[in-house]
Amino acid sequence: MEVEYFLHEGVMKKVVGLGAGGHCKVLIEVLCLLGGYEIIGLTDIREELAGQKIRDIVILGGDQVLADLKENGIHHAFIGLGSTGDAKPRKRLFDLVQNLNFQLVRAIHPQATVSPSAKIGAGPTILAGAVVNAEARIGTNAIINTGAVVEHDCVIGDHVHVATGARLASGVRVDSMAHIGAGATVRQGIVIGEGAVVAIGAAVVADVVPWTVVGGVPAHPIGTTTEIIPPRTWH
16 A cells, blocks of 8 residues: 555655554554555653664654654654543644644544545544544544544534544534543533543533533533633633
8 A cells, every 4th residue: 555655646754653652553553554654763751662663663762853853854743642631741742743843644544434524623633433524623633533423513622532432413512622531422512611521431411611520421520620720701
């Protein structure tokens, strides 16, 4: 597949991955399936991982190597760090690659279903079996994980993670930095506030205040995140 892409396009895109954990393994496989990318290495803040390999791709070191890679002609990157309720580390990597003028690649699995009328922001991760339906909008650096459903007219903010098997009915709005846990269900028209976390398997039938954690069936507040709930009208 990679050779066919090379012959058609004339050039392979060299790309570096940021973050060398489990989510990175998935992204590597997606880019291999898409073809056209040569992954030249990975970075990770854990210094002890330098020199090790994931799927035969070497971990080059920490963030400090990125500037040298950019100077040496590497212009594309992917964020191989997932999120489990805290989007800040992933956002930090996004800001880093933006500041260094890397172009984020589109990691959309060939077996994902994405409506032609959906609008997809920069650096998306949309994995196998995911569905993004008509007129949905997916923000920058968002993850729509394996088997997740984002129904028509949903609006997904920047740095949001819709986790494995989560289901958003029509017209749901998920504001930036929020997390929808695996297997959760969100009723149509609901607003999930900035930085909020919906726990695994929750059924959300009412709007969720920013920086609040909700869980249960029906979902109810069970805590807050590390941020302070902004004293403002957020709808």
